[in-house]
């Protein structure tokens with residue numbers, strides 16, 4: 001069957017662009033399709049100050065094709081020494097879109113993150129006042145908590161108390177992976193929203209071990225049981241304005257994933273929209289696709305919706321293309337590839 005749909009040009013509300021040769025390799029991939037992206041600050045060293053942020057934005061601009069109109073929306077990495085005045089300045093100048101909270105040790109390049117949440121209260125106060133959203137990697141780091149429970153426990157131990165202390169703070173629970181996450185966000189007031197990744201709509205934890213260990217299905221938070229995947233698909237396709245696409249496209253050199261202690265992170269930028277279109281098609285919810293990819297995100301971030309559109313077409317499965325991305329002199333990055341054929345492709349962007 002051939003079908004075609006036109007949707008408002010998508011934005012990516014959670015993206016890792018990295019730096020150096022990797023930035024040069026991956027920035028054009030996202031910029032070819034997405035209009036804007038929330039750029040994650042977990043570089044080494046992290047993006048801690050407005051000076052770092054502006055310098056990084058300059059390096060991103062330099063990595064884009066000349067005619068590109070892609071707009072990186074910049075974030076700061078929250079540490080226990082972040083200066084509240086820096087938040088106020090960033091909000092006033094318009095350079096700062098959001099602040100990212102990594103519990104220290106929770107994920108890739110999170111060592112400089114927060115250990116003691118009481119030490120960031122003054123910053124959160126300032127963000128609440130200035131209307132700057134807090135983006136959270138929602139997993140506890142307590143080694144006693146099973147890795148598959150860390151998101152649900154984070155809601156009880158960290159997120160719920162934090163939202164009680166700062167009821168006016170706007171929060172995005174990034175890359176939710178559980179039915180608890182979907183329910184918590186779905187029932188909350190309008191100050192809480194969530195991003196969902198393509199991979200968490202497509203794979204469950206069993207897929208990570210299908211036929212052997214599959215490093216390119218490993219990201220954090222790790223994929224959960226099938227009932228959680230189903231809950232995420234329901235949330236994404238529900239039409240609720242609280243859920244929107246954040247690809248969490250997170251490239252690592254393949255040598256650093258295909259080894260004895262592989263990095264967490266899935267590079268999906270080239271296939272994110274075809275993957276999501278397929279999920280919505282399977283759920284009989286193509287009429288809700290545009291809300292998830294293109295209008296719910298701007299709604300939460302109080303930004304205008306994009307004016308341009310893109311066209312997607314359902315094609316014969318073998319027409320789908322999976323190109324490895326060359327990350328320059330250092331090597332290759334493997335693109336996320338679901339085990340079943342991809343049936344949607346982008347025909348006009």
Ligand SMILES: NC(=O)N[C@@H](CC(=O)O)C(=O)O
Nearest residue numbers: 016107108219220250264265
């Ligand atoms: N998602 C991941 O598994 N990895 C991300 C970090 C993150 O988003 O947690 C990365 O930077 O590689």
Ligand SMILES: [Zn+2]
Nearest residue numbers: 107137220221
């Ligand atoms: Zn994360």
Ligand SMILES: [Zn+2]
Nearest residue numbers: 014040248250
């Ligand atoms: Zn991420």
